Amino acid sequence: MGQWNSTPSEIHEDEPFLLYKEQLQQERMMELQNQWLERTNAMEIAWSREFVRYYGAFCAVSTVGLCVGAFQRRRLVLLAPLVPLGCVLTYQLDQVYGTLRGRVRVEAERLMGSERAKLGPPGGHLTFQALEDIRKARPNALRAWPIPHDHPLRIQKNLPTPRLDAKDPDVSCGHFTK
Known part of the structure; x- marks a missing residue:
């Protein structure tokens, strides 16, 4: 039904x-x-x-x-x-x-x-595979997605709520690990 x-x-x-x-x-x-x-x-x-x-x-x-x-x-x-x-x-x-x-x-x-x-872009038209090759050739390219567990920018879950009067910017953000 x-x-x-x-x-x-x-x-x-x-x-x-x-x-x-x-x-x-x-x-x-x-x-x-x-x-x-x-x-x-x-x-x-x-x-x-x-x-x-x-x-x-x-x-x-x-x-x-x-x-x-x-x-x-x-x-x-x-x-x-x-x-x-x-x-x-x-x-x-x-x-x-x-x-x-x-x-x-x-x-x-x-x-x-x-x-x-004469109308094409220099180096020819980009393809998906060409972009992937360029991205992988860069030293700072992300190799895997999603972000690995130990990556410094990985979002932590179940963090305590930060205090609103905190002076330290790292503490007041509370979303990212260092």
């Missing part, structure tokens, strides 16, 4: 339903990831556009001030800072309102298609 026993034939009958549920779950996860990516990109673009407004105002004030100063003192050298300011403003405008993001996306797709070897 109250038990559900499945026979192998029942499992095979439920297989299409289970595959459908798994596919539905994966599609939902992919949609969630796509929505998250779109929202993140929208926030980046909005932040960049706000930054361009402030930076553009700074460049405009700087341009007016440098032009007035250069023509009053008759020294065109004072206009030199306008070159890097203009280059940075042009880059920012291209990134936010232009086609820079599209060009970067096209280049990324080209790299993924034709130069796949």
Whole structure:
């Protein structure tokens, strides 16, 4: 009573339903990831556009001030800072309102298609076995789990309750052995 026993034939009958549920779950996860990516990109673009407004105002004030100063003192050298300011403003405008993001996306797709070897992490992708080998090669690696009985950090059971007015930090903790 109250038990559900499945026979192998029942499992095979439920297989299409289970595959459908798994596919539905994966599609939902992919949609969630796509929505998250779109929202993140929208926030980046909005932040960049706000930054361009402030930076553009700074460049405009700087341009007016440098032009007035250069023509009053008759020294065109004072206009030199306008070159890097203009280059940075042009880059920012291209990134936010232009086609820079599209060009970067096209280049990324080209790299993924034709130069796949350049995309991997240095030393190749990690596997569980590689991580275990690295962990075991370290001199201070824990060799066994759980913590051995005589390990200095092993939690003791049935310890007396520590006094609240204890001055010694080792006594006030009361949870770990020394």
